[in-house]
Amino acid sequence: GEDVEQSLFLSVREGDSSVINCTYTDSSSTYLYWYKQEPGAGLQLLTYIFSNMDMKQDQRLTVLLNKKDKHLSLRIADTQTGDSAIYFCAERLGYSTLTFGKGTMLLVSP
């Protein structure tokens, strides 16, 4: 079946850039998403990219998509302590089903 994989943990210093990577297996994905989950909260949609795009920028967030390698990345510029959270990559297949990765915990130290 479909599988979305992410590295489990990333630690950066405040002010640095963070890059969270994700690979997916289903080439028929229509959209790919990044969600953020803060402690004790639900998932918040951060950004998405259509599968025929290579890049999308939204303020401090840059999403890169390499469809050939089925690789998605999220770059957070000027990372702040408030960016500490778990980040989930997800692919959309079919009507609306989203398949999520296991999440990457980002820890930002002062």
Added chain:
Amino acid sequence: EAQVTQNPRYLITVTGKKLTVTCSQNMNHEYMSWYRQDPGLGLRQIYYSMNVEVTDKGDVPEGYKVSRKEKRNFPLILESPSPNQTSLYFCASSSGTGAGDGYTFGSGTRLTVV
């Protein structure tokens, strides 16, 4: 405010005692879904519904039931809860159309079955 509301936020129950977790959305979304989140396993889909009276199994449906009698509500029913259903549960909804239509998630229900 557009939102998905789950209740309760926290629940401790005993094995075998039927329970229902409610989910309601105010965005007129057609698509609703339940996920469970467990450490090291990420989010796994339990059931989803594409519209009223249309439901289907996700990846981990065993031990759960759902119903979709009205568009806004999508309750999750555990007829006979067991300790392996201790988890964090999320309800989500989506219009299912349009560019980049992701899910709107509820705040979660932390269930403990003892």
